[in-house]
Each structure stands twice: as structure tokens, then as C-alpha cells.
Amino acid sequence: MPRAVRGVLITCEPAIKSIIVHLDSENHDIIIEDLDETHLFVKENMIQVLKAKLEEHLKETYRPEEPLQDSDKEY
Amino acid sequence: VVDQIRLWQLENERMSTQAGFLFKDFDSVEEYTALSSYAEEIGVLEWKSDKKGLFFVSKYEQIRDYLKSRKSAK
Structure with missing residues (x-):
């Protein structure tokens, strides 16, 4: 008898997928099934947390062309 | 703020959820072939x-009913 599991399908490019897999590896509380290179099946209640974490991660790795005036980063 | 908007655009273009x-x-x-x-x-x-x-799948009700009817047909 097959089972139906409720969740969210994420479709993304491989680069984004690898970031999500990395974020999940901390607590293993996001991904239910790793489907293929561009798809993940994740917990519905973790979507907001995932988006926040992803944004944070992108912010860390993304360098604007000009540094912001109020940036508190030390160079 | 501009930076944040840019980040969201980046994410939305690169990722969709359903x-x-x-x-x-x-x-x-x-069974897999029949249901899919x-x-x-x-x-x-x-x-x-x-x-x-x-x-x-985006909805499961019809598949659940189909599964039931397959069971009872056996």
C-alpha cells in the first residue's frame, strides 16, 4: 500500500539545491527526500525557516559591487 | 533595503515551491506505473x-479514490 506524505516540492537550480542540502546537514530538519539535481521534497512547516536561512546564506556570499555605507563589516 | 529586494529576486528566480x-x-x-x-x-x-x-502531486483526493476503487475491484 503506497503512502502519501504531505510536504513541499522545491524546484531550483543545482547551486541553490546544494546550499539547501548544506543548510539541512546542520540539523537534518528540512529535507524529507532528495529527489534529483533540481528537486527536493521538504517539510511544509520549515519553508519559512528555509527561506530565511537561504537569504542569510546568499547575503553572506553575495558581494554588492559597492560596499554599503552602513556596513559593519571590517575590511 | 535595495540589497534585500535584490536578494529576494535572486531567490524567486532561482527557486519555486509548491x-x-x-x-x-x-x-x-x-502499482507505481498505474498511479503515476x-x-x-x-x-x-x-x-x-x-x-x-x-x-x-499537487492534489491527492482523486488518487486516493482511484486507489480505493482499484482495491475494491480486485
């Missing part, structure tokens, strides 16, 4: 892997 149901643990390849074909037919199939025997 709520639904993943069907798994099929008893046989035949039916899901495709009624237009709820969003992703599938014949190799893994898994598929994702």
Missing part, C-alpha cells in the same frame, strides 16, 4: 522518478 503530496512505498512497479499515469492523466502530476518509484 505544496502537495509525495507518493512512495509502492508494492509493485505496476493516472496522476498525469488528471493533471496533478508535478514530478516523478520511474527509477526511484516516487511521484509528487
